[in-house]
Amino acid sequence: MKRSLNALVKILLMTAFSSVILMTTAHANNPPPTVKVDAPNRYIVKKGDTLWDISGRYLDSPWRWKEIWATNKQIKNPNLIYPNDILILCVIQGKTLIGVDTGEGCAGVEKQLTGNVVASTVAVTSTANSIPAIPMSAIQHWLDKTSIVNPKDFNTTPYILASKNRNLITASGDKIYAKGVPLIVGQRYGVYRKGKPYVEPKTQKVIGLEVTQVATALATAVAANGVTSLQLTDSYGKEVREGDRVFVELANAIPPVFYPTPATVNRGGMIVRVMDSISSAARGSVVAINLGSTHGAKPGDVLTVYQKGALIRDTIDNDTPVRLPSEPAGMVMIFNTFDNISYAYVLSSELPLNVGAQLLPPPYL
Structure with a gap:
């Protein structure tokens, strides 16, 4: 009995270890994010744009924006985008990337990306007028x-x-x-x-x-x-x-700039409250979720919202009640975290989002 129990433990450990290896390998071999067919080759950033909106112009998975953003190594805050910046779509070293046009087109973007730019010091850019991840007026x-x-x-x-x-x-x-x-x-x-x-x-x-x-x-x-x-x-x-x-006045430790990124929380969550509303949330709403810093949540984390499937009766099987599978209904991004609760902004919603809707990190692909 003891021997068979030890064998069972070994099998379980090997299964868990294999799962970790498979997940790691899947992420390592994951193909680059797919750029939309109708993505603009040239886009002039406007006042009022948000990083999420810009990301959505180029990617079906906007949370993977940083994977295609050509950062300038000569700038201390290389991820910032400002109104009137001209974004261009380039193929650099076999990868489709987006960068700011400095007047040299894709050749200039490649120089910034590879560090082949003559600069005596690293330029420091202000975050004051940069494009926010989501509308600040909605969450202030x-x-x-x-x-x-x-x-x-x-x-x-x-x-x-x-x-x-x-x-x-x-x-x-x-x-x-x-x-x-x-x-x-x-x-x-x-x-x-x-x-x-x-x-x-x-x-x-x-x-x-x-x-x-x-x-x-x-x-x-x-x-x-x-x-x-x-x-x-x-x-x-x-x-x-x-x-x-x-x-003493509470000071929320919010980073001056944050970026949409797939959440890496240690469990799933759910919407527990729709702020300023007694019913449901839609795009642009703020919700409270039961994931906080103790669960690994942080500002910028993106989660997919799943609404519970409808309960129907199977007329073929004596009207037996059957719950349909949960379906993705929208996406939220965390912008303020506490120990066990976070506030999140609704980025998109195909359906009204209600209290009790499930939350999971978006699929990597």
Whole structure:
């Protein structure tokens, strides 16, 4: 029995090892991404373009853009694209690539790619006016004012006790009072409103609490009983209420530039909330997904959305209910990650995307 068990373990280990080798080999031998037949030979980048839109002009698999982008080794940020850049399609060393035309056509792109450009120093380019991966206006709120925190930590922070004049509506310049751990006089703090908790669908465990910053305040004094006086310096479209929490402003660690790339998360996920909506998401919507940094998620990760197949009755087999296979329904790109939750932008949707839709990395081919 012991011998047969050992043999079974060896077989399982060999099977797992073989699977890894096959996956590695498949990726290593994977052919280059297919350029669309109608891809433009020359494209002038316009203000308002996004990297995803440009990628989609050239590739059926836009997340593989970096594989055909001819980067300039003489530039510190070689992946940046700017309005009025002229992109040209070239065949260089047998590979179809896209680069910025510097006036020499494909010969110039090849020089940049191979490093055969005379340059005394590496040029540094600004990210300020570069083309974003996705529209920043669509995600700015979820970058600046909304975060996901640990509910236990949130409940231990000081809370708003009252305003000086007991106003229902407060504004910049008003005085408010907070009770709890005394705050540091002269320190700037954020005032945050508690939102809905996030629950892991399978375990029903709370995995995060969404909070929204409603104001910024400066601690001006601490009374003997520990009550802190604060003066509001900025408000963000909402009044400060009793019970709102006060703590150091959260800074989301978002890279200045990120690029669409196939996700390398350690498990599949699902859409757990459609932001600013009670129904379904479409292209341009923002959704929350149950994949975070602990699962390997990072800004720029692209995932395919699969909608569960319809439940039908098999009329040939006594009306037995049968679930049809799940079908790809769209794609999302992560732009902000937390421990167990991420915000993602809907890049495309063939169907309305609903809570519960499954998420997997896009197929490599």
